[in-house]
Amino acid sequence: MTMKIGILTGGGDCPGLNGAIKWVTKTALDPRLVAKRFISFEVTGIADGWRGLVEVDPTDPKSRDRYLRHLDEEVVRTWDRYGGTNLGTSRTNPFNPQNDRSEKLIENIKKLGIDVLVVLGGEDTLGVAYKLHKLGIRTVGIPKTIDNDLMGTEYSLGFDTAVNVIMEEIDRLRTTAGSHGRIFVVETMGRHAGWLALHGGECSGAYIILIPEYPFDIDRVCELLRERRGREIKYSIIVASEGAKPEGQQELLRNGKIDDFGHPTLGGIASYIATEIEKRTDFESRSLILSHLQRGGSPSANDRLMARRFGMTAVDMIINEDFGRMVSLVRGEITSVPLKEIVDKLKLVDVEKYYDKERYNGRRSIL
Numbered sequence: 001m002t003m004k005i006g007i008l009t010g011g012g013d014c015p016g017l018n019g020a021i022k023w024v025t026k027t028a029l030d031p032r033l034v035a036k037r038f039i040s041f042e043v044t045g046i047a048d049g050w051r052g053l054v055e056v057d058p059t060d061p062k063s064r065d066r067y068l069r070h071l072d073e074e075v076v077r078t079w080d081r082y083g084g085t086n087l088g089t090s091r092t093n094p095f096n097p098q099n100d101r102s103e104k105l106i107e108n109i110k111k112l113g114i115d116v117l118v119v120l121g122g123e124d125t126l127g128v129a130y131k132l133h134k135l136g137i138r139t140v141g142i143p144k145t146i147d148n149d150l151m152g153t154e155y156s157l158g159f160d161t162a163v164n165v166i167m168e169e170i171d172r173l174r175t176t177a178g179s180h181g182r183i184f185v186v187e188t189m190g191r192h193a194g195w196l197a198l199h200g201g202e203c204s205g206a207y208i209i210l211i212p213e214y215p216f217d218i219d220r221v222c223e224l225l226r227e228r229r230g231r232e233i234k235y236s237i238i239v240a241s242e243g244a245k246p247e248g249q250q251e252l253l254r255n256g257k258i259d260d261f262g263h264p265t266l267g268g269i270a271s272y273i274a275t276e277i278e279k280r281t282d283f284e285s286r287s288l289i290l291s292h293l294q295r296g297g298s299p300s301a302n303d304r305l306m307a308r309r310f311g312m313t314a315v316d317m318i319i320n321e322d323f324g325r326m327v328s329l330v331r332g333e334i335t336s337v338p339l340k341e342i343v344d345k346l347k348l349v350d351v352e353k354y355y356d357k358e359r360y361n362g363r364r365s366i367l
């Protein structure tokens with residue numbers, strides 16, 4: 001029996017996607033495993049996420065060339081070293097009630113002869129995979145998002161690389177912050193969950209960390225800064241998640257744009273905080289948005305390893321007919337969870353467990 005795997009990446013790109021695609025392909029096509037499994041696979045990469053699968057015209061060779069890519073060992077050999085996604089991505093939502101293209105999507109999956117879809121994405125993209133699963137399409141999910149806010153898994157591809165970028169950039173900032181004796185407010189990604197800011201700030205030794213889960217009082221921020229004065233500390237680093245908000249206020253929006261899944265573009269909290277600090281104290285403050293740098297570059301060692309393990313597990317799941325599920329990491333072990341359990345909710349920072357509400361930082365007691 002031969003099965004055709006279609007594989008796509010959706011939502012924001014991140015390092016680790018290419019590695020997962022490589023390992024799905026290599027594991028599926030591994031000649032030694034083919035002999036043992038009594039099942040062989042073909043792997044087709046779909047360009048630009050759900051948009052590609054909606055827009056491809058299966059009867060038009062030009063369109064097939066544009067949106068479909070035959071994947072084999074030769075094609076994917078070096079992919080694990082590179083960040084981004086070689087398949088391209090989009091934030092297209094085929095089930096968007098304002099422009100529902102789900103019929104076309106299902107028709108194309110059938111016309112292309114795709115037996116199972118491997119979907120690499122965050123909550124939005126995997127939410128589409130779950131809807132398809134309910135409509136009878138075989139799907140397997142692989143978690144990715146630098147925000148690491150997917151339920152049902154301790155790890156999502158891209159997070160470790162992004163935390164490393166935050167740490168490296170803060171290391172760089174320290175020399176200039178120290179030379180001028182300035183406050184630097186660094187804005188990380190993380191729309192709803194503060195994992196990036198918390199882990200990035202903790203491993204950088206940031207003085208203050210502000211996360212979406214715990215609205216902050218700007219006067220308390222200034223008080224904490226003043227407490228350091230006279231202790232021979234010339235500068236301070238504040239890390240703020242893009243979704244961090246002052247008490248009683250909403251997140252800051254970068255523009256009025258809303259994506260296909262209904263998310264606004266956030267941005268500007270670091271600049272807001274730096275301005276407020278200058279208004280309320282005599283500390284000179286600067287701000288910086290790390291933005292998409294956090295999603296760029298090549299994957300860290302951990303992202304390469306996790307991409308490999310997640311990719312291989314996705315193929316195991318296909319063989320075991322574990323459809324409608326997502327590969328996951330639970331208590332350090334690779335397993336899988338039903339997509340049903342991970343949609344329409346997010347894994348937020350447990351403030352009581354991990355956050356020091358007085359110091360605005362990670363907690364100093366673990367047990």
Ligand code: F6P
Pocket residue numbers: 011012013122145146147189190191242266295
């Ligand atoms: O994928 C999640 C994320 O990285 C968020 O942290 C961020 O708010 C958003 O994507 C940015 O999206 P875009 O790449 O569309 O600007």
